[in-house]
Amino acid sequence: xxxxxxxxxxxxxxxxxxxxxxxxxxxxxxxxxxxxxxxxxxxxxxxxxxxxxxxxxxxxxxxxxxxxxxxxxxxxxxxxxxxxxxxxxxxxxx
Numbered sequence: 231x232x233x234x235x236x237x238x239x240x241x242x243x244x245x246x247x248x249x250x251x252x253x254x255x256x257x258x259x260x261x262x263x264x265x266x267x268x269x270x271x272x273x274x275x276x277x278x279x280x281x282x283x284x285x286x287x288x289x290x291x292x293x294x295x296x297x298x299x300x301x302x303x304x305x306x307x308x309x310x311x312x313x314x315x316x317x318x319x320x321x322x323x324x
Contacts, residue, residue: 279313287320298323 300306300323306315318324 282316284320285316295322300324 300318306318310318
């Protein structure tokens, strides 16, 4: 009956590796989860960029159409962000 001592050893190893020990800061599970967690410097917020490198898109894509003029330029100048103005420009609205 050599199976019984082997079963006792395996059970002893399993019992000692459960509980709070598996959630220790140095556990492999914790290290794996930290690897996939995004860091604050990984994200680039592009909302403040006006997209000036794509300014030509509206001119080329809508070359055969007449550009529209906004009847209320105050709204565009005072309430719209540079990015929103760039999007409208690419859509053919000045």
